[in-house]
Amino acid sequence: MSQKLSMLSIAFGAALWGIIGLFVTYLYDLGFSPVQVVAVRVASAAILLLLYTYITGKEELRIDWKDSRLFIGTGIISIVFFNLCLFIAMEETSIAIAVTLLYTAPAFVTIFSRILFGELFTKSKITALLTTFIGCALVVGLLPYTGFDLSMYGVLAGLGSGFFYALYSIFATYALRTYSSTTVTVYTFVFASVAILPFAGLGDLGATLALPSAWINIAGIGLFSTTLAFLFYTKGLEKIESSRASIIATVEPVVAALISFFVFGELLDAWQFLGFILVITAVILVQERPRSSFLRRKAS
Template sequence: MDHKVALLFIGVAASLWGIIGAFVTYLYEIGFTPAQVVALRSLSAALFLVLYVFTKNRQLLKIKVSDSKYFVGTGIISIVFFNWCLFSAIEETSISVASILLYTAPAFVVIFSRLLFKEALTARKISALVVTFVGCSFVIGILPSMNEAISLYGFILGLGSGLFYALYSIFGKFALQKYDSLTVTVYTFLFAAVAITPFSGVWLAGPLLLNIKAWICIIGLGFFSTALPFILYTKGLSKIESSQASIIATIEPVVASLVGLLIFHERLNAWQYFGIVMVILAVVIVQESKQKANKQTLISKKSS
């Protein structure tokens, strides 16, 4: 795989993540609850990922029982709560607003990395945090007129999705020290499925599963917006830097906004779109900071 193909894989993966709101919204219209949708995504994604890894390299399915703690973190504490917050935010606000509030995750990663790993809080990172805060203020309607465009509950759900998604990077950092990224992804969704299913009431939705549209959305949610993009993103990361991949992935909220606009006719004002641009800019600032830090580390190692 060459560099251009890797870039394409990352872009396609981000775009597929961006259309997740369409499947979620259609499942809500059919009658599913947010918890049931989280369970359906976790179960279907786990199934597709296990089948993929089993045919690709079944050795990747082997883990130590003592390492289950990593996947409790990535699967239960992160993915379950991240998905519930995101899907609930979509229901409470809109696909566009929920998607951009999810992209506060890099700001939370910066804060957690400072607290847990003592990573330097540089001027560039601080500026990214400020830009994220101001951008979110425009998106939710606090700025420029102080008239809130969305409910406080919707805002908290959106920030919650960013918070718990950020925790995936923190827990995943420990898991990836011992396991392949595909192994981490598979067990993340397996643990998420086992944790959320008993509390989701998904079995009560039996009559809804007789709807062919529901199965199209479930397959779309589990395969096209979860398993496939994770596989493509992982393949792309094998050829390009993670910081570059993260910057390309910022097309996700753009795609999500287009889905909301073109399919569900969601309307945002000019200030909200300005806020979306600011949040995406903050992500780019943070990732460029990481890229420069990595280069400086590499230069110092070569000179020593």
């Protein structure tokens, strides 16, 4: 694959992440709760990734079960809570606002990396952190303050999605010292599925699961916005370094914002749009590091 095709592959994978709001919103309309949406996403992705890996290289499925703690970190502590917070934020605010708050993850990773890995704060990192803070304040309506009218629960959930997504990068950094990215991703979703399915109450949906529209959206979130998104993104990384890939992947919030506007009629005012731009700018600024642990990426 040429470098140009690799860049397109990364952009396409990120765009598939960006359309997740389509499937989530319709599943909500069918009566799914955020926990149930997380459950069908991680379970369908786990099944598809297990099948894909078994066919293409079953040796990738071998792990030492003593390393389960690594996948408890990536799968349960990170992916389950990241998805739950993201989907709650989408329900409580809007797709565009939820995905913008998700993109606080690089700022959290920068802070965690300073504490855990000793990575120094540089001028560009400090600038990125301040830009993220100002951008989020604009998006949620704290700047300029004219009365806070967004759901505080939704805003906190959106910030929580960025926090737990950032934790995935930290846990994955340790896991990738022993296993390939494919192995880490597969078992991340397997562990996430085992953790959440017993508590999701999918049996309560009853007749809803008999509807073709339910399975179309479950397939969409599991196949398009998770499995294929990961495969396209990972394929692109064969020729594109992760820092550049992270910048290309900012197409995700752009696509999410377009879906939010054109499909669901969710509007950002001028100040919120400025905040949206600042958050994306901060993601680009923070990619000065030669090895970026944020968007190593994304089992989301």
